[in-house]
Amino acid sequence: MVEKLKKILDILNKNNKAVWLFAFLKIDEFIDKWSLVISAPWVNDSNRNTEFQYMLGIVKENMNPEELSSIGRIVFLSKDDHLIKELLKKKSGDEIKEEKINGNIIHEGQILESNAGLVWQENQTLPLK
Numbered sequence: 001m002v003e004k005l006k007k008i009l010d011i012l013n014k015n016n017k018a019v020w021l022f023a024f025l026k027i028d029e030f031i032d033k034w035s036l037v038i039s040a041p042w043v044n045d046s047n048r049n050t051e052f053q054y055m056l057g058i059v060k061e062n063m064n065p066e067e068l069s070s071i072g073r074i075v076f077l078s079k080d081d082h083l084i085k086e087l088l089k090k091k092s093g094d095e096i097k098e099e100k101i102n103g104n105i106i107h108e109g110q111i112l113e114s115n116a117g118l119v120w121q122e123n124q125t126l127p128l129k
Helices: 001-016 048-060 065-069 082-087
Strands: 023-028 036-039 071-076 093-103 104-114
Touching: 001 023, 001 048, 001 104, 023 082, 036 048, 036 082, 048 071, 065 071, 065 093, 082 093
Parallel strands: 036 071
Antiparallel strands: 023 036, 023 104, 093 104
């Protein structure tokens, strides 16, 4: 599943949708399900539903039914969210195992992309780093 999630991240990057954070976690009560946790500058209150549908479409296109059933939620959080701030202290590729972060118990997971320094401007063609 990691390789498929990396492919999804590549699709986002190719579509000029760079992220601050892209992680998959088994968090809190979702012990048996993965949460895709995303923080991205191109998601805001006015387009959250549209971007969620976009992300859901990419996930469905790239995963088989068994993998899809293992995902409990896809959540977009602001870069200012306390959980995101703590997760951004980790590096891309870091694994998490039984760690309490900002009051959340992360049973296991991996940070696929951690890019706190990303500077992004709407309608840009490439992310500025």
